[in-house]
Amino acid sequence: MRVLLTGHQGYLGTVMAPVLAAAGHEVVGLDAGLFADCVLGPTPADPPGHRVDLRDVTAEHVAGVDAVIHLAALSNDPLGSLAPELTYDINHHASVRLAQLARDAGVQRFLYASTCSVYGAAGGDDLVAEDAPLRPVTPYAESKVRVEDDLHELADGDFTPVFMRNATAFGYSPRLRADIVLNNLVGHALLSGEVLVLSDGTPWRPLVHAVDIARAFTAALSAPREAVHDQAFNIGSEINNVTVAEIAEQVAEAVSGAKVRITGENGADPRSYRVDFSRLRAAIPDFDCEWTVKQGALELADAYRKFDLTREDFDRRFTRLAVLRAASEAGTVDDTLRWRR
Numbered sequence: 628m629r630v631l632l633t634g635h636q637g638y639l640g641t642v643m644a645p646v647l648a649a650a651g652h653e654v655v656g657l658d659a660g661l662f663a664d665c666v667l668g669p670t671p672a673d674p675p676g677h678r679v680d681l682r683d684v685t686a687e688h689v690a691g692v693d694a695v696i697h698l699a700a701l702s703n704d705p706l707g708s709l710a711p712e713l714t715y716d717i718n719h720h721a722s723v724r725l726a727q728l729a730r731d732a733g734v735q736r737f738l739y740a741s742t743c744s745v746y747g748a749a750g751g752d753d754l755v756a757e758d759a760p761l762r763p764v765t766p767y768a769e770s771k772v773r774v775e776d777d778l779h780e781l782a783d784g785d786f787t788p789v790f791m792r793n794a795t796a797f798g799y800s801p802r803l804r805a806d807i808v809l810n811n812l813v814g815h816a817l818l819s820g821e822v823l824v825l826s827d828g829t830p831w832r833p834l835v836h837a838v839d840i841a842r843a844f845t846a847a848l849s850a851p852r853e854a855v856h857d858q859a860f861n862i863g864s865e866i867n868n869v870t871v872a873e874i875a876e877q878v879a880e881a882v883s884g885a886k887v888r889i890t891g892e893n894g895a896d897p898r899s900y901r902v903d904f905s906r907l908r909a910a911i912p913d914f915d916c917e918w919t920v921k922q923g924a925l926e927l928a929d930a931y932r933k934f935d936l937t938r939e940d941f942d943r944r945f946t947r948l949a950v951l952r953a954a955s956e957a958g959t960v961d962d963t964l965r966w967r968r
């Protein structure tokens with residue numbers, strides 16, 4: 628298939644592009660390139676792509692495409708809370724417009740990168756499945772719910788949206804993010820000797836490796852239409868349903884000498900959800916996650932050491948919010964997060 632991969636220069640997109648190519652797909656990227664230079668290790672070989680803002684996408688960008696994988700977004704809660712209106716413009720309105728253009732162009736499958744954060748304050752120890760009530764607690768998560776609702780309205784005999792509700796990602800990507808929990812805790816442990824948890828450690832936070840996300844999307848791309856049409860899937864695996872305190876313990880085992888410190892100073896995080904991944908297994912029996920949290924912690928520790936992660940890069944270069952704040956202060960992006968010409 629010819630696949631348009633939005634967000635191909637992000638943390639997940641940089642890992643997903645080669646996985647799609649290895650499966651025989653022709654990948655065309657689309658990204659504003661906000662974090663294109665936030666690289667740890669060798670510079671990745673990106674597929675050919677459009678350097679364009681999602682809000683400026685036209686019919687030309689989706690012409691001749693068989694499927695769209697839509698990752699581009701302001702990708703986490705702090706970004707969403709920084710500018711809620713921008714989050715809705717980019718994550719919600721521009722995403723729905725992209726889907727409409729894709730449908731009009733005859734694109735048949737549209738895999739949307741949603742998130743398990745849509746369950747938000749699910750709380751408790753029960754597993755939440757895809758039909759659980761959605762309780763987003765941030766503009767970011769709310770934007771994902773709105774896109775799912777609107778894409779559902781576009782589904783028809785020729786257009787198959789699929790809602791890929793990813794658990795929180797972890798693992799090495801050349802375009803690293805240090806603002807997601809495992810990547811953050813491992814980096815902090817290496818740089819300071821401490822696995823520092825500011826919440827009380829109790830929230831459930833299911834995790835999934837970036838490569839397993841890429842494999843799940845690749846599998847969903849070629850799954851039979853009736854198995855995935857207009858459906859939501861939790862992406863991850865029960866073995867990685869862990870609490871933040873358990874994640875911290877795994878990190879301490881992976882980074883020798885590091886000590887866990889749970890301060891609880893940020894109180895209880897309202898986002899807590901323990902997730903049921905059985906629908907994905909039933910729909911795509913060939914797929915299962917391969918990476919455990921422990922393996923990911925070891926992989927990250929190796930990569931951070933090998934590529935000499937510095938405190939400066941950890942805090943600024945690989946933290947999405949810090950990068951955008953710096954670009955805004957330097958005037959390279961305007962207050963709508965568009966590049967200044």
Ligand SMILES: NC(=O)c1ccc[n+]([C@@H]2O[C@H](COP(=O)([O-])OP(=O)(O)OC[C@H]3O[C@@H](n4cnc5c(N)ncnc54)[C@H](O)[C@@H]3O)[C@@H](O)[C@H]2O)c1
Pocket residue numbers: 633634635636637638639640657658659660661662663679680681682697698699700701702703717740741742743792793794795796797804807947
């Ligand atoms: N990483 C996770 O833990 C995780 C978990 C669940 C869901 N997701 C979703 O997966 C997707 C990818 O996440 P990621 O971790 O790779 O994030 P990321 O921030 O690394 O990548 C997002 C990409 O989108 C691009 N982008 C942002 N605004 C844009 C705009 N206006 N126009 C064009 N491009 C724009 C950025 O330049 C970046 O390359 C996002 O939709 C995110 O919400 C991620």
